[in-house]
Amino acid sequence: MSARASRTQVQKYFPMFPFCSEKSVEIQHDRTNRDxxxxxxxxALWHIYVSQLTFEMRWxxxxxxxxxxxxxxxxxxxxxxxxxxxxxKKSWTKKKMETDTTNKTAVTANHxxxxxxxxxxxxxxxxxxxYCHKTYDETSDKCPYCGGSN
Numbered sequence: 373m374s375a376r377a378s379r380t381q382v383q384k385y386f387p388m389f390p391f392c393s394e395k396s397v398e399i400q401h402d403r404t405n406r407d408x409x410x411x412x413x414x415x416a417l418w419h420i421y422v423s424q425l426t427f428e429m430r431w432x433x434x435x436x437x438x439x440x441x442x443x444x445x446x447x448x449x450x451x452x453x454x455x456x457x458x459x460x461k462k463s464w465t466k467k468k469m470e471t472d473t474t475n476k477t478a479v480t481a482n483h484x485x486x487x488x489x490x491x492x493x494x495x496x497x498x499x500x501x502x503y504c505h506k507t508y509d510e511t512s513d514k515c516p517y518c519g520g521s522n
Contacts, residue, residue: 386432
């Protein structure tokens, strides 16, 4: 049996949910008294395990997929950092895909002309190595400084 998960602990590793990028977390307990984290938006549900010795979250397992995504991760225990990183990467990817669109309209005597200009923004995401704590581009598989994999 694990120690009780607190809302603060869950929010630390789920600053937003990995599939829908929402910040609405609810802590629940099932019939077997397991700690659960529920996304109130997409319905995804995780079993949260907190160590009795350190009172830190040790892992989270997706036990119910949400409306958006997650079938490939169902039933697999991952460290809490995995879920946090997944949510943050999704957030950055979402920002990368945003476009800045400006519409300009010129009106003539007989018709209206609409011209649309679309500009894409590129964001370079840096991640921090969990071993040497230096930052590098997320496109690298390993840390260029110490060789650690994240």
